[in-house]
Amino acid sequence: EDDLRAAVSVVGQEAPLFHGTLTENLRLGAPDATPDALGAVARICGVDTVADALPDGFDTPVGERGATLSxxxxxxxxxxxxLLSGPRVLVLDETTAHLDHRGDAELARALAAGSATRATLVIAHRPATVRRADRIAVLDGGRIVEEGTWDELIRADGPLTRLFAHERSPDAGLRESAAPPR
Structure with missing residues (x-):
């Protein structure tokens, strides 16, 4: 069980932060991380820019549940x-849902840099995020109903194409922001 926890990191849509400083929240992933490792990961994820905008930088308290942050x-x-924990498997479950498209793309580039040493499973409904995947599995009712690359699935005009067409349709209303069935 300890080996599994060390090998896999899961980041969900709601990022749990705790009362404490930005640095303390980062170190939860790897308490013994060196300042250089912490700085490198902060740069990769754009946390250095966040810290630059805070009154005390990385030493700024973020408030209960990260209330002072967007x-x-x-x-x-x-x-x-x-990432600081160095997982072999990284699971991102709608992690970039609160980011604009530019922020989503920035993090995708950052993740690509270290992808040779880890597998990344991305659960997403934003077409731009899904499109970047090497392989895509479309789920419906908990079952894989289609699998392939973006180009293969778009050419097939199957469930993935219908899903994104439905989310873009005028009668979809607020569904555009809702996650598709998984």
């Missing part, structure tokens, strides 16, 4: 914390 900033901190 949803996108909390997502960056949670992702940095997960």
């Amino acid at each position: 949803g996108g900033q909390r997502a960056r901190v949670a992702l940095a914390r997960a």
Whole structure:
């Protein structure tokens, strides 16, 4: 069980932060991480920019549940914390949902840099996020109903294409922000 916990990091849509400083929240992922390792991960995830905007930088308290940070900033901190632990498997469950498209793309580039040493499973409904995946599995009712690359699935005009077409349709209303069935 300890080996599994050390090998896998999960970052969900709601990034749990705790009362304490930005540094203390990052160190939850790897309490013994060196300052250099912490700085490198902070740069990769854009947390250094977040810290630069805070009154005491990395020593700024973030408040209970990260109340002083935006949803996108909390997502960056949670992702940095997960990467700091050096997982072999990284599971991102709607992690970038609170980021704008630019922030989502920035984190995707950052994740690509270390992808040779880990497997990353991304659960997402944003087309730009899904499109970056090497392999895509479309789930419906808990079952895989389609699998392949973005180009293969778009050409197949199957469940993935219908899902994104439905989310873009005028009668979909607020569904655009809702996650598809998994």
